[in-house]
Amino acid sequence: MSTAALPTPSDPAAAPGTPLVVRSVPLEDPGPLLALLPAGLAASEVVSWVRRGEGLVGWGVAAECRTRGPQRFAEAQDWWSAVAAHASVRDEVGLPGSGAVVFGSFPFADDSAEEARLVVPAVTVGRRGSRWWVTTAYAGAGASRLPVVAPAPAPEAPYDVAFADGAQEPVQWAGSVAEAVRRINRGDVDKVVLARDLLAVARRPVDARWVLQQLAARYDTTWTFAVGGLVGATPELLVRRDQGLVTSRVLAGTIRRTGDDVKDLALAGGLARSSKDLEEHEYAVRSVADALAPHCSSMNVPESPFVLHLSNVMHLATDVTGVSADAVSSLGLAASLHPSAAVGGTPTAEAVALIAELEGMDRGRYAGPVGWMDRSGDGEWGIALRCGRIDDDDPRAVRLYAGCGIVAGSVPEAEVAESDAKLVPMRDALTATAS
Numbered sequence: 001m002s003t004a005a006l007p008t009p010s011d012p013a014a015a016p017g018t019p020l021v022v023r024s025v026p027l028e029d030p031g032p033l034l035a036l037l038p039a040g041l042a043a044s045e046v047v048s049w050v051r052r053g054e055g056l057v058g059w060g061v062a063a064e065c066r067t068r069g070p071q072r073f074a075e076a077q078d079w080w081s082a083v084a085a086h087a088s089v090r091d092e093v094g095l096p097g098s099g100a101v102v103f104g105s106f107p108f109a110d111d112s113a114e115e116a117r118l119v120v121p122a123v124t125v126g127r128r129g130s131r132w133w134v135t136t137a138y139a140g141a142g143a144s145r146l147p148v149v150a151p152a153p154a155p156e157a158p159y160d161v162a163f164a165d166g167a168q169e170p171v172q173w174a175g176s177v178a179e180a181v182r183r184i185n186r187g188d189v190d191k192v193v194l195a196r197d198l199l200a201v202a203r204r205p206v207d208a209r210w211v212l213q214q215l216a217a218r219y220d221t222t223w224t225f226a227v228g229g230l231v232g233a234t235p236e237l238l239v240r241r242d243q244g245l246v247t248s249r250v251l252a253g254t255i256r257r258t259g260d261d262v263k264d265l266a267l268a269g270g271l272a273r274s275s276k277d278l279e280e281h282e283y284a285v286r287s288v289a290d291a292l293a294p295h296c297s298s299m300n301v302p303e304s305p306f307v308l309h310l311s312n313v314m315h316l317a318t319d320v321t322g323v324s325a326d327a328v329s330s331l332g333l334a335a336s337l338h339p340s341a342a343v344g345g346t347p348t349a350e351a352v353a354l355i356a357e358l359e360g361m362d363r364g365r366y367a368g369p370v371g372w373m374d375r376s377g378d379g380e381w382g383i384a385l386r387c388g389r390i391d392d393d394d395p396r397a398v399r400l401y402a403g404c405g406i407v408a409g410s411v412p413e414a415e416v417a418e419s420d421a422k423l424v425p426m427r428d429a430l431t432a433t434a435s
């Protein structure tokens with residue numbers, strides 16, 4: 001694990017490990033959250049967790065931690081507990097997300113070459129309902145200067161983007177799906193989620209702010225996130241812990257939209273009755289309910305799913321809720337839920353091994369938990385889906401990912417089409433032009 005409390009403009013000489021000084025104050029409405037992100041930042045300096053105009057955005061780095069391997073969640077938790085315990089916090093707002101807050105994004109696999117990224121931004125702006133605030137964080141002594149919080153110049157569209165196949169071409173990936181179906185029929189696993197990647201390369205660095213704004217405008221029921229250069233809009237909330245209430249939105253079972261509302265309504269009805277999709281969904285709900293049960297005193301697991309409509313696809317969805325029965329943080333809950341059967345499979349260990357065998361790629365932080373947490377451990381963690389990773393070293397390059405739950409009844413060509421539909425949000429965000 002490498003940790004560092006990086007210098008900020010207010011304290012250029014801050015030494016690693018210096019306690020953080022954090023202050024939150026109320027703000028007048030400064031304009032849409034995503035419009036406040038300053039221009040000229042590296043993608044890795046931008047954080048976002050925004051849904052329907054509410055949530056958090058941040059920039060700069062007051063403290064950060066990187067870690068990898070099977071202990072990545074525990075190490076991240078230990079680092080944040082120590083940072084939070086030593087921080088000097090003055091919170092004049094007192095809402096979820098005010099005060100000291102950390103953002104994080106974790107690799108899917110224990111053996112990923114990618115690191116988990118934890119960051120406490122130098123500046124965080126939050127909105128909950130009609131209340132706004134700004135939080136500053138810096139390492140070391142020195143006077144806190146309140147930053148200017150105002151809409152920044154609009155980002156430019158990515159320039160001349162070309163797409164190339166990733167680890168497997170669609171035909172090859174269809175072969176991997178067919179092999180997964182054979183393994184399921186042989187009894188190796190009940191369900192496995194297979195993903196594919198795509199490489200987008202622009203002629204100029206991609207501005208994370210552009211991607212975030214495009215995604216938020218089109219997918220208003222999703223959480224628009226950015227942490228450590230991973231940018232996307234996920235419809236799936238792995239877990240929220242908010243003052244003792246635990247919530248998870250489980251998705252599994254998907255159908256593409258046609259764009260014709262009448263047809264889509266009929267398709268939604270078909271999805272809600274499809275035994276293949278209901279089976280796939282049931283595995284995902286079970287895996288979440290089983291993982292949360294030890295941490296909850298009472299739970300509500302609805303018997304049948306509802307259909308969640310997004311602009312590109314519709315999903316079977318179930319909101320599981322519970323009352324927290326222990327002190328496990330939202331990150332601890334996310335760690336015990338990961339990987340749920342929505343992105344891994346059933347049984348978990350066998351499915352994860354099959355993913356490593358058949359996908360032929362490192363998922364990086366795709367399909368891993370992404371979100372934020374405060375000092376009390378409350379926070380929100382989504383599953384990093386419908387996303388891309390802007391390359392740290394070459395910000396013209398973005399790797400996109402999408403996956404599909406495979407069960408006995410899956411048809412390879414249909415899964416290729418479903419994965420294409422799941423790539424649409426990021427593809428569109430990268431190829432849209434300024435209006």
Ligand SMILES: C=C(O[C@@H]1C=C(C(=O)O)C=C[C@H]1O)C(=O)O
Pocket residue numbers: 193195236251252253254315342343385386401402403404405406422
């Ligand atoms: C794996 C992805 O999505 C997951 C798989 C789904 C499915 O197979 O129906 C639906 C929602 C997500 O839980 C993805 O978007 O990459």
